[in-house]
Amino acid sequence: MSSNLLNARFFFLMTISLCIIAFFSDLSTANKWNRGIRNESVLVKRETGDVTFYDVGLGACGKTNSNSDFICALSRDDFGSSPGGNSNKNPNCGKQITINCGGKSVDVTVVDLCEGCSAGDADLSPAAFNELAKPSAGRLHGCTWS
Numbered sequence: 001m002s003s004n005l006l007n008a009r010f011f012f013l014m015t016i017s018l019c020i021i022a023f024f025s026d027l028s029t030a031n032k033w034n035r036g037i038r039n040e041s042v043l044v045k046r047e048t049g050d051v052t053f054y055d056v057g058l059g060a061c062g063k064t065n066s067n068s069d070f071i072c073a074l075s076r077d078d079f080g081s082s083p084g085g086n087s088n089k090n091p092n093c094g095k096q097i098t099i100n101c102g103g104k105s106v107d108v109t110v111v112d113l114c115e116g117c118s119a120g121d122a123d124l125s126p127a128a129f130n131e132l133a134k135p136s137a138g139r140l141h142g143c144t145w146s
Contacts, residue, residue, distance in 0.1 A: 049120025053129035059112035062088035073112030101143035
């Protein structure tokens with residue numbers, strides 16, 4: 001074989017080898033970075049809106065609740081659509097959210113739909129609302145929940 005042909009083969013094999021090494025090194029580095037970052041499916045959407053309270057009863061999720069339960073109703077935008085139009089099977093039913101307002105927070109369970117609420121608003125049971133403010137406050141502005 002001629003020296004030019006050997007040099008060409010050597011150069012070709014070295015190029016392929018370096019490409020393979022670079023490819024797997026890049027994936028290895030990316031994998032190390034990803035280990036330190038939370039998976040997006042774990043991240044929770046944060047909403048901002050007003051918080052009110054209501055006299056609870058039979059909720060859109062199909063269960064009867066009492067005013068002493070730590071529950072909430074979400075706006076139609078936040079409650080989302082229900083499979084087959086059956087709100088009892090809504091994927092948000094039973095989800096726990098934390099509501100923060102005025103330096104206080106309360107954990108509640110989503111059990112209802114609030115037709116009068118705007119996106120980001122939450123309507124709480126009296127017991128849950130009392131954890132954030134006195135009922136005389138009526139409506140709390142600029143609260144967040146996730």
